[in-house]
Amino acid sequence: MFKKMKSGLSGLRQRLSKTHNSIMGGVEGAAPTMSREEFLETLEESLITSDIGVATSLDIAERIRSKGGQNVARLQEYLRDYLYDILKEVEAPLKIERSPFMVLVMGVNGVGKTTTIGKLSAHLSSAGKSVILGAGDTFRAAASEQLELWGRRTGCDVISQSIGTDPGAVTFDTIKAAIGRYANIILLDTAGRLHTKSNLMDELKKINRIAGRELAGAPHEKLLVLDASTGQNALNQARLFNEAIGVTGIVLTKLDGTAKGGIIVPLAKELKIPIRYIGVGEGVEDLREFKAREFVEAII
Ligand SMILES: Nc1nc2c(ncn2[C@@H]2O[C@H](COP(=O)(O)OP(=O)(O)O)[C@@H](O)[C@H]2O)c(=O)[nH]1
Numbered sequence: 001m002f003k004k005m006k007s008g009l010s011g012l013r014q015r016l017s018k019t020h021n022s023i024m025g026g027v028e029g030a031a032p033t034m035s036r037e038e039f040l041e042t043l044e045e046s047l048i049t050s051d052i053g054v055a056t057s058l059d060i061a062e063r064i065r066s067k068g069g070q071n072v073a074r075l076q077e078y079l080r081d082y083l084y085d086i087l088k089e090v091e092a093p094l095k096i097e098r099s100p101f102m103v104l105v106m107g108v109n110g111v112g113k114t115t116t117i118g119k120l121s122a123h124l125s126s127a128g129k130s131v132i133l134g135a136g137d138t139f140r141a142a143a144s145e146q147l148e149l150w151g152r153r154t155g156c157d158v159i160s161q162s163i164g165t166d167p168g169a170v171t172f173d174t175i176k177a178a179i180g181r182y183a184n185i186i187l188l189d190t191a192g193r194l195h196t197k198s199n200l201m202d203e204l205k206k207i208n209r210i211a212g213r214e215l216a217g218a219p220h221e222k223l224l225v226l227d228a229s230t231g232q233n234a235l236n237q238a239r240l241f242n243e244a245i246g247v248t249g250i251v252l253t254k255l256d257g258t259a260k261g262g263i264i265v266p267l268a269k270e271l272k273i274p275i276r277y278i279g280v281g282e283g284v285e286d287l288r289e290f291k292a293r294e295f296v297e298a299i300i
């Protein structure tokens with residue numbers, strides 16, 4: 001039913017057009033008539049607006065300045081190379097090296113955790129894996145209903161319990177079911193209410209403990225979902241979850257429809273955590289493996 005995960009530049013370029021426009025919009029049309037210094041100043045401002053970060057933006061402009069030369073097209077090339085060097089460091093696709101392999105999916109409310117799980121379950125099951133979904137967000141009734149809907153769409157079993165149940169119990173049940181049914185992959189959804197920050201982190205720690213007790217090495221991936229459209233907030237969340245829980249992979253969602261996709265650069269530079277996937281839409285096919293080259297080509 002679902003085909004191989006999409007790749008290729010043309011569709012991606014269109015999905016990332018807002019970030020592209022925010023970085024290149026100011027310089028692209030006017031570039032041939034601009035002086036080199038005008039170009040660099042415009043670029044500097046655009047980079048800052050796209051959430052690439054002030055220090056990085058100034059550094060990029062400075063490096064390009066020091067390279068000399070007057071060719072504006074060449075400057076764009078420098079820019080591509082610079083960003084590629086940063087982003088290739090975090091290009092590391094998720095490797096599923098054991099069975100069952102457990103992915104703990106974390107992140108604050110609304111970033112796209114449940115949707116990402118749905119998309120991922122479609123992709124993995126179409127690749128021949130048997131996937132079990134665990135409805136660890138027991139805080140809202142709608143959360144497990146949403147996951148069950150994805151389970152029906154993608155043909156994956158969903159383990160859920162009534163609202164208010166300890167998510168540790170759901171973790172336990174999901175792992176037991178995965179072992180009993182010889183499932184290959186467990187995708188565990190979690191709650192994301194940030195206003196009770198310490199409770200959320202305690203809850204995640206407990207889930208981790210129970211997972212590790214029931215299944216050796218689990219969770220094998222601690223996947224943090226971040227909403228690119230929140231810009232700097234996404235970076236703050238990454239720091240917070242990484243300090244409290246440890247993050248082994250990132251999914252950056254909603255890169256379609258935001259001009260702040262530049263946030264991927266400080267994320268990569270500062271945290272150096274692999275970016276496994278990017279979300280470029282709400283549909284089941286709108287999750288892509290992160291490829292640095294493709295990404296840079298699409299935004300510059
Ligand atoms: N445009 C766009 N919307 C997304 C993407 N990922 C998730 N969403 C939407 O974001 C909203 C919140 O997603 P949800 O998975 O419920 O977030 P959760 O609270 O973290 O589980 C939903 O309307 C999703 O369709 C994406 O990559 N692009």
Ligand SMILES: [Mg+2]
Nearest residue numbers: 113114137143
């Ligand atoms: Mg959810």
